[in-house]
Amino acid sequence: MEAEQKAGHAVVCMEEADEAVVELRDALAGIGVVLPSLRVDPLSYARETPCPALDLGYCSVDGARRIVAALREAGRER
Template sequence: MAQVVRSGERLRAAEEVIARLRGELAAASVTLPSLRVDVVSLASETPCPLVDLGRCTLETAARLADALGAVER
């Protein structure tokens, strides 16, 4: 039962991070339509969710690069 709870917590954490990332990207006018939890990473006995950024158009990739370049380092 403890394994199921931890798995659920990890999935919720991944979904929260994805929602946060989606919001930050939207604020920078970038949409990654395939942004999601990688379902294959959930298939193991001890799931370790990975974030799948997915595929995007060249225009979207350029907007993402511009947004990252605008971040003060």
């Protein structure tokens, strides 16, 4: 039963990672930033019990500055 629980947990984690990629991609698009390589890191699936991580990939200097500006603005709004 423990193996089935681990497998079920892994599936949930992988689904959450996929959802996080979509959410992050949408949020970044909202501030005019596109990270073309944004994805779930395939190597993070290589464990016996996968623990997905996101690979943010390539980010231009302009994209980084837009992210910084958005984060600073969000910090001021708090």
